[in-house]
Each structure stands twice: as C-alpha cells, then as structure tokens.
Amino acid sequence: MSEDLLSFASPAIDETARRLPGTDTSAMALVLLLTRVASGLTYDLESTVHRPAGWSWSAWRLLFTLWISGPVESRRAAELSGMSRAAVSSLANTLVGAGLLERAAGEGDGRSVVLSLSERGSAAVAETFRAHNAREAQWAGLLDPAELATLTTLLGRLADAAHAADWIKRR
Known part of the structure; x- marks a missing residue:
C-alpha cells in the first residue's frame, strides 16, 4: 500500500x-x-x-457471493454483493461468457433471472479463496491477536449499528 x-x-x-x-x-x-x-x-x-x-474485484465479489448464497435472483445477488443491479447484469454477461456463471429464468416472474456458479466457477472460487485467505492472514498478522479480536469486534458493532440505522442510504 x-x-x-x-x-x-x-x-x-x-x-x-x-x-x-x-x-x-x-x-x-x-x-x-x-x-x-x-x-x-x-x-x-x-x-x-x-x-x-483472471477477474476483477467486482467479479470476485459476485462470484464469492454466489458461492456462499447459492443460486439467487440477480436482484438479490446485487443486494448481497453491495453492487447495483446494472453492474451485476453487466458482470454476469462477462462471467457467463467465461464459463464461471450460469443464468436461468426465475420462477414466477418471467423477467427475473437466477444466477448460479457453474461447476467450473465453483471450483475457481474455492481455489482462489485459498490464495485470498492467505493474503487476509498476512493483513491480519499485522496486528497481535488481542488487537485483531478488538478490531473485529468493533467493526462488527459498527456494521450492526449501520444496518439498524434508518438514516443510512443503501443500495
């Protein structure tokens, strides 16, 4: 940095x-x-x-979200990944083309789209997460265990309070 x-x-x-x-x-x-x-x-x-x-940070956010959540409507994928629906739609086109993502018509509403990882995409996320987590460990290692626990607790409290606040603008 x-x-x-x-x-x-x-x-x-x-x-x-x-x-x-x-x-x-x-x-x-x-x-x-x-x-x-x-x-x-x-x-x-x-x-x-x-x-x-082979992908961007935005692609990682979407792929990881789907890896954790499983198949979800694109609208929900946008909410969970903190991205706009337009960004998810555009990114989904690229990731489908790369064979990492699959798109299917949603049930009930003919306009909704369900996104899911392909088998190749799921394997790629799992493999990449190992390197991602190793780098996370390097960052976390900059703090001693007590500092890390305190920071994690405080960030969790801040996240919970922000989630509950009705004045904070969300996507």
Missing part, C-alpha cells in the same frame, strides 16, 4: 480542523482511515490474487 495513502490522513485531519473549527476530527479520522485502509486492502487483494486469477 502506498505510504502516501495512509500518511495523508493525519495532515488532512489537522488542516481540516484548522480551516473548519468545530470539525469532528474523531469521526473524520475513523472514516478517512477506514476508507483508506479498505481501499488499500482491496487494491492489494485485487492485484495479488484476483487479477492473476
């Missing part, structure tokens, strides 16, 4: 507080660092694991 990506946070917080007194710098630090670490982590996983496997 680029040193500039994370080292920018501290001066950005300080300068914002100087220019805009009253800024909630604790909230700013949380969001700025969280998004920058997440971006760096995503870039690292995509460049070291997923691009070499």
Whole structure:
C-alpha cells in the first residue's frame, strides 16, 4: 500500500480542523482511515490474487457471493454483493461468457433471472479463496491477536449499528 495513502490522513485531519473549527476530527479520522485502509486492502487483494486469477474485484465479489448464497435472483445477488443491479447484469454477461456463471429464468416472474456458479466457477472460487485467505492472514498478522479480536469486534458493532440505522442510504 502506498505510504502516501495512509500518511495523508493525519495532515488532512489537522488542516481540516484548522480551516473548519468545530470539525469532528474523531469521526473524520475513523472514516478517512477506514476508507483508506479498505481501499488499500482491496487494491492489494485485487492485484495479488484476483487479477492473476483472471477477474476483477467486482467479479470476485459476485462470484464469492454466489458461492456462499447459492443460486439467487440477480436482484438479490446485487443486494448481497453491495453492487447495483446494472453492474451485476453487466458482470454476469462477462462471467457467463467465461464459463464461471450460469443464468436461468426465475420462477414466477418471467423477467427475473437466477444466477448460479457453474461447476467450473465453483471450483475457481474455492481455489482462489485459498490464495485470498492467505493474503487476509498476512493483513491480519499485522496486528497481535488481542488487537485483531478488538478490531473485529468493533467493526462488527459498527456494521450492526449501520444496518439498524434508518438514516443510512443503501443500495
């Protein structure tokens, strides 16, 4: 991860507080660092694991979602993967063409589409997950076990609270 990506946070917080007194710098630090670490982590996983496997981060998100959930309507796949329906539809075309995904008409509504992994897609996700998880372990290893447990607990609490908040915009 680029040193500039994370080292920018501290001066950005300080300068914002100087220019805009009253800024909630604790909230700013949380969001700025969280998004920058997440971006760096995503870039690292995509460049070291997923691009070499032949797909993008978005493709991985959709493939992994279907690997976990099993066949689901494309609308539900979009919700579970955090992607737009249009992005899932476009990506599904590419992944069907690559032989990783299968598409079938949904029951009940002639317009709905059910997405599922092909046998080849399921095997590819399982194989790639091994490399993905090894890289996750490297990232997790940057913290000691107590720090990792605390961070995981806190992120889970933040995720649960955000899920329950009615003011947060979702896809």
